[in-house]
Amino acid sequence: MSKQAEIDYITNIGPDGAYHAQNKPYSDPRCGNYFLDLGAIFLLLPPPPARLLDLGIGSGWTSIIFAQRGYQVTGQDIAPAMIELAQLNKKKTGVTNVDFLVSDYESIAIPELFDCAVFYDSLHHSVNEQAALTAVYRSLKPGGICITVEPGKDHHLSPGTQYAIETYGVTEKEMHPGKIIACARNAGFTSYRVIRRPHGKGVLFDSSPPPFIERCETFIGEVYQAFRKLRRAPSLLNVGNIVVLYKS
Numbered sequence: 001m002s003k004q005a006e007i008d009y010i011t012n013i014g015p016d017g018a019y020h021a022q023n024k025p026y027s028d029p030r031c032g033n034y035f036l037d038l039g040a041i042f043l044l045l046p047p048p049p050a051r052l053l054d055l056g057i058g059s060g061w062t063s064i065i066f067a068q069r070g071y072q073v074t075g076q077d078i079a080p081a082m083i084e085l086a087q088l089n090k091k092k093t094g095v096t097n098v099d100f101l102v103s104d105y106e107s108i109a110i111p112e113l114f115d116c117a118v119f120y121d122s123l124h125h126s127v128n129e130q131a132a133l134t135a136v137y138r139s140l141k142p143g144g145i146c147i148t149v150e151p152g153k154d155h156h157l158s159p160g161t162q163y164a165i166e167t168y169g170v171t172e173k174e175m176h177p178g179k180i181i182a183c184a185r186n187a188g189f190t191s192y193r194v195i196r197r198p199h200g201k202g203v204l205f206d207s208s209p210p211p212f213i214e215r216c217e218t219f220i221g222e223v224y225q226a227f228r229k230l231r232r233a234p235s236l237l238n239v240g241n242i243v244v245l246y247k248s
Contacts (some may be wrong), residue, residue: 003078003104003127005169010081012168021059022085036198037149037242038065041118044147044195044244045071049097050115053139055105055132056122060086060098066118067098076101076108106131110139119148124155124175133180134187137247146189146245149197150175180243189245197240 010018020027025034045052048070054063055076063075063086075098077083083100090098101108105119106128117136126132136146153176155161161172177194184192 002169003171006125006171007079007081009168009170010079010085018085021082022089024059024061033198037120038062040195040198040242041120041147041149042069044145044242045116045118046145048072051113053110053114053117053136055108055117055119055136056125057086057100057120058082058122060089060100062118062120063098063100064089064093064095067095068093071097073098074101074110074114075099076103076105078102078104106135108135108139112139112141114139115141115144117144117146119146119150121149121151123148123180124150124173125171126173127171129173129175129179130183130186133183133189133245137184137187137189140247142247144247146184146247148175148180148243148245150177150180150241150243152176152240177241177243180245184243184245188247190248191246193244195242195244197242 005012010021013021025031028034049072052066052071052073053076054066054073057063057075057077059082060075060077063073067073075083075086077086077100080102083102086100090100105122106126117140119132119136123129123132133146140146153174155172155174164170165172181192181194
């Protein structure tokens with residue numbers, strides 16, 4: 001699908017759709033889920049006033065909330081019309097510690113400026129997720145983190161997603177943790193965590209967990225824990241997920 005379709009999306013969805021986009025999260029029936037996601041993100045981010053790069057922001061509502069929390073925020077979107085809505089939301093809320101940028105997150109070039117970056121339900125709209133994660137890696141300071149929040153396996157096959165693809169020509173892809181992690185490693189990220197979106201519970205997999213000796217009293221216990229982890233690994237693909245990527 002074309003990037004132009006993403007640029008034209010806000011125009012193509014009409015006034016009602018634009019009203020919904022501008023007034024998120026409150027205009028959306030999933031408002032409660034959005035706030036659960038944001039709560040999880042806040043627990044994973046470094047504390048404010050860290051510099052935060054918010055990617056694929058649409059009308060900028062996540063950027064506004066991050067700024068209200070105290071982060072120094074740069075919000076990015078490929079669509080000028082979306083950034084216009086974000087500027088209106090900034091004016092309406094009165095926040096001053098957020099700026100907006102019209103750009104393609106697959107080629108954004110702001111070397112080592114940010115402490116953290118967030119893709120909130122936006123990486124699955126990429127044409128080239130490898131380019132997007134590589135560009136963000138370069139934008140992070142050493143020790144920075146990137147958080148992706150995605151709907152999980154088979155998102156692109158859902159009826160609502162298929163309607164968006166057929167009607168508006170936008171990019172909707174499967175973006176499960178395995179794909180994100182592979183691209184992140186290629187980009188240079190050194191470790192990661194995968195966590196269920198708040199509808200589930202706990203860390204599903206950690207690439208650099210504490211040594212087993214700290215968690216298991218015997219060799220049998222160690223084997224048992226490893227077996228349990230392997231049994232749970234396939235479920236990484238099937239649930240909404242948060243992936244935290246770490247830059248050394």
